[in-house]
Amino acid sequence: MxxxxxxxxxxxxxxxxxxxxxxxxxxxELLSEGMCIDRFQYHTGMKSTAKFLRNNQWAREKVENFxxxxxxxxxxxxxxxxxxxxRDRQIPSDQQTDEPADITExxxxxxxxxxKLRIYKAVGSATKxxxxxxxxxxxxxxxxx
Numbered sequence: 001m002x003x004x005x006x007x008x009x010x011x012x013x014x015x016x017x018x019x020x021x022x023x024x025x026x027x028x029e030l031l032s033e034g035m036c037i038d039r040f041q042y043h044t045g046m047k048s049t050a051k052f053l054r055n056n057q058w059a060r061e062k063v064e065n066f067x068x069x070x071x072x073x074x075x076x077x078x079x080x081x082x083x084x085x086x087r088d089r090q091i092p093s094d095q096q097t098d099e100p101a102d103i104t105e106x107x108x109x110x111x112x113x114x115x116k117l118r119i120y121k122a123v124g125s126a127t128k129x130x131x132x133x134x135x136x137x138x139x140x141x142x143x144x145x
Contacts, residue, residue: 009072010064010087015050018063022071025100034070034103035062035111058115061086065114070107071100082114 010018023031023043032040037059039052053060064086068074074091076082081089101107 007090007092008087009068009091015053015060016046018067019046019049019053022063022067025071026103030103031066034108035066036108037062058118061118062111062115065111069101069110069114070103073099073101076110076114079117082117085118 026034028040028043032038039049039059043049053063068086068091069076077089077091
């Protein structure tokens with residue numbers, strides 16, 4: 001049997017632990033500015049933040065990219081690798097530095113670039129059924145027959 005996720009520091013890492021590590025180092029306000037996720041500015045708790053990230057794939061992947069390329073300080077991959085979800089990427093473990101990187105304007109632009117390369121499917125759009133409403137009739141605004 002082969003290992004499905006070799007050379008990926010995100011493999012087996014729980015979202016709460018990842019959030020704890022980066023929030024202790026950078027702080028919630030700086031994370032809000034660095035990742036452009038307003039939810040971090042009004043941090044209401046680890047459990048609700050983790051739930052938000054689980055429900056919003058774009059935000060979770062942005063946090064995972066931040067963890068890999070800012071906190072763990074791996075070099076940014078090419079566009080082909082950035083188009084793959086962070087937990088599915090092959091990352092050379094020998095390229096990590098010891099210190100987390102500072103948040104700069106350039107790093108914010110790189111995170112935005114990484115998130116724009118991914119295409120996300122609408123969640124739950126196929127399960128919602130739309131009811132057909134009758135057309136609005138200005139002469140009968142309450143729809144009385």
